[in-house]
Amino acid sequence: xxxxxxxxxxxxxxxxxxxxxxxxxxxxxxxxxxxxxxxxxxxxxxxxxxxxxxxxxxxxxxxxxxxxxxxxxxxxxxxxxxxxxxxxxxxxxxxxxxxxxxxxxxxxxxxxxxxxxxxxxxxxxxxxxxxxxxxxxxxxxxxxxxxxxxxxxxxxxxxxxxxxxxxxxxxxxxxxxxxxxxxxxxxxxxxxxxxxxxxxxxxxxxxxxxxxxxxxxxxxxxxxxxxxxxxxxxxxxxxxxxxxxxxxxxxxxxxxxxxxxxxxxxxxxxxxxx
Amino acid sequence: xxxxxxxxxxxxxxxxxxxxxxxxxxxxxxxxxxxxxxxxxxxxxxxxxxxxxxxxxxxxxxxxxxxxxxxxxxxxxxxxxxxxxxxxxxxxxxxxxxxxxxxxxxxxxxxxxxxxxxxxxxxxxxxxxxxxxxxxxxxxxxxxxxxxxxxxxxxxxxxxxxxxxxxxxxxxxxxxxxxxxxxxxxxxxxxxxxxxxxxxxxxxxxxxxxxxxxxxxxxxxxxxxxxxxxxxxxxxxxxxxxxxxxxxxxxxxxxxxx
Numbered sequence: 001x002x003x004x005x006x007x008x009x010x011x012x013x014x015x016x017x018x019x020x021x022x023x024x025x026x027x028x029x030x031x032x033x034x035x036x037x038x039x040x041x042x043x044x045x046x047x048x049x050x051x052x053x054x055x056x057x058x059x060x061x062x063x064x065x066x067x068x069x070x071x072x073x074x075x076x077x078x079x080x081x082x083x084x085x086x087x088x089x090x091x092x093x094x095x096x097x098x099x100x101x102x103x104x105x106x107x108x109x110x111x112x113x114x115x116x117x118x119x120x121x122x123x124x125x126x127x128x129x130x131x132x133x134x135x136x137x138x139x140x141x142x143x144x145x146x147x148x149x150x151x152x153x154x155x156x157x158x159x160x161x162x163x164x165x166x167x168x169x170x171x172x173x174x175x176x177x178x179x180x181x182x183x184x185x186x187x188x189x190x191x192x193x194x195x196x197x198x199x200x201x202x203x204x205x206x207x208x209x210x211x212x213x214x215x216x217x218x219x220x221x222x223x224x225x226x227x228x229x230x231x232x233x234x235x236x237x238x239x240x241x242x243x244x245x246x247x248x249x250x251x252x253x254x255x256x257x258x259x260x261x262x263x264x265x266x267x268x269x270x271x272x273x274x
Numbered sequence: 275x276x277x278x279x280x281x282x283x284x285x286x287x288x289x290x291x292x293x294x295x296x297x298x299x300x301x302x303x304x305x306x307x308x309x310x311x312x313x314x315x316x317x318x319x320x321x322x323x324x325x326x327x328x329x330x331x332x333x334x335x336x337x338x339x340x341x342x343x344x345x346x347x348x349x350x351x352x353x354x355x356x357x358x359x360x361x362x363x364x365x366x367x368x369x370x371x372x373x374x375x376x377x378x379x380x381x382x383x384x385x386x387x388x389x390x391x392x393x394x395x396x397x398x399x400x401x402x403x404x405x406x407x408x409x410x411x412x413x414x415x416x417x418x419x420x421x422x423x424x425x426x427x428x429x430x431x432x433x434x435x436x437x438x439x440x441x442x443x444x445x446x447x448x449x450x451x452x453x454x455x456x457x458x459x460x461x462x463x464x465x466x467x468x469x470x471x472x473x474x475x476x477x478x479x480x481x482x483x484x485x486x487x488x489x490x491x492x493x494x495x496x497x498x499x500x501x502x503x504x505x506x507x508x509x510x511x512x513x514x515x516x517x518x519x520x521x522x523x524x525x526x527x528x529x530x531x532x
Contacts, residue, residue, distance in 0.1 A: 174361075176357055176358070176359065176361055177361055177363070179331070179357065180357060180361045181378065182331055183329055183331065183354075183355035183357065184374060184375035184378050184379070184422075184426065185375075185378065185379055185426075186378040186379075190378045194363070194374065194377075194378065195363070198363070198365050199363070199364075199365070201365070
């Protein structure tokens with residue numbers, strides 16, 4: 001039997017007028033969306049600034065965009081800002097790394113040994129559903145009011161969910177793909193290295209996107225309770241001494257950091273999944 | 275033709291908390307060197323279990339399997355197994371996919387690439403060496419899966435409904451392809467299928483299994499009076515219908531007994 005030829009129909013390179021119109025319409029729409037987004041931001045900032053000036057709200061309690069900018073400028077000059085940002089970032093990145101490494105390691109152990117996973121299952125569920133902020137005071141007593149406590153608190157926020165998610169993803173690998181490795185005379189290690197881990201890279205990256213956010217949350221909770229530096233410390237201290245400029249500034253910077261870290265991981269995700 | 279594989283009174287039972295399910299009962303047959311053996315049977319008759327037993331993925335509840343007169347575990351012979359789907363790994367390109375087995379068995383050396391390229395070239399995949407599975411057609415994927423198995427130099431090839439996931443036209447094409455490759459490489463093969471025509475068109479002998487628990491009901495020697503036999507031309511052989519009807523009757527007879 002002659003093999004049927006698979007001809008690819010050559011696509012016409014000339015673009016019709018209707019297509020051009022469609023593309024133009026799409027671009028216009030995208031531009032309009034962007035415009036509204038900017039308008040909302042500028043409008044909000046302007047409204048805030050103006051209302052503090054004409055006395056609708058008290059800038060002592062609500063701060064104001066100009067005061068925030070001034071505070072940022074002042075703290076940039078004396079270097080304090082970078083110090084606090086640096087501390088928070090460092091704690092976040094250490095916690096994030098620990099969550100991912102320990103989480104992956106634990107998930108592999110649970111996947112490898114069914115009995116261990118069955119035995120540990122109820123404990124994992126309890127630890128995962130427990131509000132971790134309840135544990136923070138305990139960590140302070142055990143570990144002291146220092147960076148160690150903050151990192152342990154942050155790790156505890158993200159770790160257990162991470163283990164459970166990874167483990168169930170590992171378990172969801174197609175049964176026949178595992179059989180394939182065995183038909184090629186592979187062993188359990190080959191199943192792990194050739195199928196389970198590589199097939200789960202996309203889910204690991206999306207889990208990392210969740211973990212980076214949770215690590216930041218954990219670090220801020222920890223800093224509220226046990227820090228002498230960092231953005232969380234700045235927020236809690238600022239609110240106690242009525243320096244609302246510090247509080248608002250820290251929140252603004254936190255939202256920038258959170259978005260930035262998320263974007264970095266999205267970039268890797270896109271590169272990996274193409 | 276000398277005998278290569280002997281299945282000697284094997285039975286297999288699955289155990290679960292709901293009870294035990296006998297899948298195979300006292301199955302015996304043999305396969306000659308270089309033979310293409312087809313096995314047909316109703317769904318759930320333990321066909322796949324049989325292949326898993328031969329491949330050594332399962333151990334028979336009783337009975338033994340011999341290759342060249344030696345027990346399968348100690349024979350040191352390689353058995354290639356093709357699953358229902360190609361199961362190429364999405365994150366590996368064609369070259370990386372076909373070398374998966376060699377990688378696992380630590381057989382991959384610089385010298386092996388000569389042989390790999392030769393096979394890829396012969397079976398029309400050389401230009402797709404760097405392509406990922408999503409870019410290959412169903413037939414190409416199936417050929418890549420076969421090359422992956424062939425590179426391990428199996429003495430016996432087990433085919434577990436390898437075409438069932440393909441549409442009908444591709445299926446005829448790929449069956450011709452795969453059959454040609456197996457004949458050319460002079461491999462012994464066991465094909466499992468529920469498609470009677472497929473079994474007759476490809477095999478030298480066809481074994482009919484009964485309903486669960488599967489036993490050998492009948493063995494048909496397929497002798498077709500055509501020159502230049504391929505699975506496709508076999509379908510137009512005068513004896514084809516006769517074989518089809520007898521096997522069909524054998525299978526249906528089983529249904530009525532139930």
